[in-house]
Amino acid sequence: MTAGDGGAKRGLRIIVCIKQVPKAQELSVDPVTKTLKRVGVPSEINPPDQNALETALRLKAERGGEVLVLSMGPTSFDESLERAIAMGADRAYLISDRALGGSDTVPTANTLSEAIHKLGSFDLVLCGEETTDSSTGHVGPGIAGHLDVPQITYCSDVVVVGDRVRGTRMIEDGAETWECALPAVVTVDFGCNRPREPSLTGKIRVKRGGLITRWSAADLNLDPAKIGLRGSPTIVAKVETVQLPDRQGKIFREEPAVAVALLLEALKKDGVVLP
Amino acid sequence: MVERFDAIVVGAGPAGSAAALTLARKGFSTLLVERARAPGAKNMFGGRIYAWPLFELVPDWQKDCPLERLVTKEGMAFLTEDASLGLTFDSPRIGEGRSASFTALRAKFDAWLAKKAEAAGAMLVTGIRVDDLWRESGRVKGVVVDPDDRVAADLVVIAEGASAALVRRAGLKADLEPREVSVGVKETIELAAETIEERFALSEKEGAAFVYAGYASGGLRGGGFLYTNRTSVSLGLVVSAEDLAQKKIEIQDLQTKFRMHPGIQKLLQGGKVVEYSAHLVPELGANMMPHLAGEGVLVTGDAAGFLINNGYTFRGVDLAMTSGIAAAEAAEAARSAGGMSAANLRVYERFLRTRNVLTDLERFRKAPLYLKNARLFDVYPRLLIDIAERVYQVDGTGKERVLATALEGAKDGGLSKLTMLRDLIRGARSM
Numbered sequence: 001m002t003a004g005d006g007g008a009k010r011g012l013r014i015i016v017c018i019k020q021v022p023k024a025q026e027l028s029v030d031p032v033t034k035t036l037k038r039v040g041v042p043s044e045i046n047p048p049d050q051n052a053l054e055t056a057l058r059l060k061a062e063r064g065g066e067v068l069v070l071s072m073g074p075t076s077f078d079e080s081l082e083r084a085i086a087m088g089a090d091r092a093y094l095i096s097d098r099a100l101g102g103s104d105t106v107p108t109a110n111t112l113s114e115a116i117h118k119l120g121s122f123d124l125v126l127c128g129e130e131t132t133d134s135s136t137g138h139v140g141p142g143i144a145g146h147l148d149v150p151q152i153t154y155c156s157d158v159v160v161v162g163d164r165v166r167g168t169r170m171i172e173d174g175a176e177t178w179e180c181a182l183p184a185v186v187t188v189d190f191g192c193n194r195p196r197e198p199s200l201t202g203k204i205r206v207k208r209g210g211l212i213t214r215w216s217a218a219d220l221n222l223d224p225a226k227i228g229l230r231g232s233p234t235i236v237a238k239v240e241t242v243q244l245p246d247r248q249g250k251i252f253r254e255e256p257a258v259a260v261a262l263l264l265e266a267l268k269k270d271g272v273v274l275p
Numbered sequence: 276m277v278e279r280f281d282a283i284v285v286g287a288g289p290a291g292s293a294a295a296l297t298l299a300r301k302g303f304s305t306l307l308v309e310r311a312r313a314p315g316a317k318n319m320f321g322g323r324i325y326a327w328p329l330f331e332l333v334p335d336w337q338k339d340c341p342l343e344r345l346v347t348k349e350g351m352a353f354l355t356e357d358a359s360l361g362l363t364f365d366s367p368r369i370g371e372g373r374s375a376s377f378t379a380l381r382a383k384f385d386a387w388l389a390k391k392a393e394a395a396g397a398m399l400v401t402g403i404r405v406d407d408l409w410r411e412s413g414r415v416k417g418v419v420v421d422p423d424d425r426v427a428a429d430l431v432v433i434a435e436g437a438s439a440a441l442v443r444r445a446g447l448k449a450d451l452e453p454r455e456v457s458v459g460v461k462e463t464i465e466l467a468a469e470t471i472e473e474r475f476a477l478s479e480k481e482g483a484a485f486v487y488a489g490y491a492s493g494g495l496r497g498g499g500f501l502y503t504n505r506t507s508v509s510l511g512l513v514v515s516a517e518d519l520a521q522k523k524i525e526i527q528d529l530q531t532k533f534r535m536h537p538g539i540q541k542l543l544q545g546g547k548v549v550e551y552s553a554h555l556v557p558e559l560g561a562n563m564m565p566h567l568a569g570e571g572v573l574v575t576g577d578a579a580g581f582l583i584n585n586g587y588t589f590r591g592v593d594l595a596m597t598s599g600i601a602a603a604e605a606a607e608a609a610r611s612a613g614g615m616s617a618a619n620l621r622v623y624e625r626f627l628r629t630r631n632v633l634t635d636l637e638r639f640r641k642a643p644l645y646l647k648n649a650r651l652f653d654v655y656p657r658l659l660i661d662i663a664e665r666v667y668q669v670d671g672t673g674k675e676r677v678l679a680t681a682l683e684g685a686k687d688g689g690l691s692k693l694t695m696l697r698d699l700i701r702g703a704r705s706m
Contacts, residue, residue: 198402198403199403199420199421199423199424200278200308200400200403200405200418200420200424200426201277201278201424201425201426203400203402203403204278204306204398204400204426205278207398207400
């Protein structure tokens with residue numbers, strides 16, 4: 001047991017960073033411009049962020065406190081912030097400003113960190129491991145860097161013990177558990193829990209309104225040179241679409257025992273399975 | 276913290292939205308909860324709405340109500356495998372004033388009415404299925420979605436539709452029995468507006484409403500319907516659940532045969548089935564009604580069995596909306612009388628009576644039972660078509676007078692004159 005465990009439990013202040021993304025299974029790539037076709041595609045909370053939110057809500061149920069949701073993006077993100085509140089978050093904050101358009105992960109982490117500063121003290125910042133629409137996994141660690149707090153990444157289990165957080169991450173041949181002092185940043189593994197459905201009480205709170213706060217770049221005193229396209233060092237040099245090779249497709253219709261033997265034979269012949 | 280309202284209405288169909296709209300107007304803080312993602316998405320009906328309650332509910336309804344066509348043509352027909360004997364009635368007057376009726380699509384109509392309730396101040400929440408009533412020491416205190424998700428209210432208005440799950444859980448009604456319900460199926464068949472107008476002899480905004488007996492339901496108790504929408508036709512069946520189960524017949528097979536009937540095919544040729552839906556239909560009207568009022572709870576619409584099927588008109592949506600209005604009136608009266616006790620809420624029945632919901636239901640109390648006479652759906656359609664064939668076939672072998680032909684047909688159909696006479700008298704009485 002670590003120091004502080006067993007003492008009087010105090011509520012946790014948890015900030016969950018979420019992004020709204022197009023539903024992955026409904027996305028396609030424009031063959032000409034080679035960019036994602038986003039128009040008309042329904043949105044959702046980035047699935048790993050849903051796991052982070054679920055983690056936060058469970059911690060709150062256990063320890064008390066509050067869950068704040070933070071996001072950066074266009075006002076259409078309200079849809080996801082409302083869903084997060086309907087799921088049980090206490091309040092939500094959206095940083096929305098044209099000047100932030102085109103931000104890559106560097107200004108995004110910077111901007112979110114400034115917003116977290118503005119929110120005051122916190123115990124935990126939870127992020128999804130990465131987003132499904134860009135898959136960098138940079139933002140969580142970037143926030144930890146800006147805030148200068150410890151981080152544990154890719155956690156599938158998060159436990160708060162006294163004033164410390166313990167995160168378990170799956171690695172190739174097992175699991176490892178790390179522990180660090182609060183406040184900390186933890187990024188959460190995709191699929192590590194089952195995000196709850198919005199509740200009636202939560203949806204009523206959304207309808208009653210007043211739980212989403214909007215901030216502009218000016219509200220956060222952001223340096224114009226450090227945000228948006230100007231503040232983004234990433235250069236997209238080239239985009240290629242990969243043509244999937246046609247598969248031959250063969251069905252082995254023999255008795256199962258025979259079919260398996262024939263299948264193995266064929267896979268060995270093609271070098272898929274080593275002899 | 277538990278959220279609370281003066282009233283919670285469960286279900287944003289015609290009954291629920293009408294109740295929520297009227298409650299909100301009367302100053303009740305009102306929550307309207309719908310299980311589908313949007314009002315109307317999970318709802319189903321034949322296709323026609325009698326407009327009269329809208330004159331009170333949304334006085335300027337004609338301005339933006341998403342109606343498909345005003346019904347100006349009514350029809351009924353008996354079918355055998357390949358023949359039909361029908362009667363149509365055209366009159367601009369059936370589409371006029373308070374007796375107007377129109378065809379509609381529920382996804383649009385229900386969404387429209389729910390919006391009116393919202394505009395009146397009710398809070399609409401969708402995508403939530405209410406699992407149970409919150410009951411404590413014999414009275415309803417709100418709704419339960421799951422044990423950690425309860426919302427409190429002085430009054431819960433149940434407008435959950437035909438399955439009546441909450442009504443049963445609240446102990447206001449016993450479990451549904453097969454004889455109390457029919458199964459409704461409906462196909463929406465897309466056709467160009469001009470094609471519909473040409474085939475049904477309608478002008479631009481006019482619509483037709485047809486009912487079918489006999490082969491339509493495969494001789495089982497029930498019948499078929501056809502309504503013209505703007506650019507589609509609703510074709511469907513309502514068939515006794517008891518008969519389907521007993522005869523082990525799948526209703527979709529009946530529906531396919533009905534659609535393929537030559538008389539129907541002529542009307543629908545070239546159309547594309549774009550939607551298929553099915554739903555329970557409360558069948559026994561006044562004979563299956565639950566307790567309509569309890570401690571802190573009222574039951575409206577299909578959940579209360581407010582449906583009239585007398586063989587030539589099917590009414591549900593108008594009764595549902597009216598019962599919603601009456602529920603709100605009862606709530607208002609109960610509030611003035613000191614609270615939402617069962618005793619105070621019992622005025623609901625009186626309001627249902629002054630609004631002719633209960634009176635109409637009671638008037639046709641016997642119709643459902645009469646309609647349960649299997650001869651109506653099998654023997655008589657055949658007989659009528661047989662007689663018509665005898666009357667109209669001229670082949671030089673000599674003709675009898677019509678009455679003699681009819682009696683001969685009846686004899687061949689295995690019906691005694693007495694049985695026929697008895698059915699005729701019963702029919703006339705119950706309708």
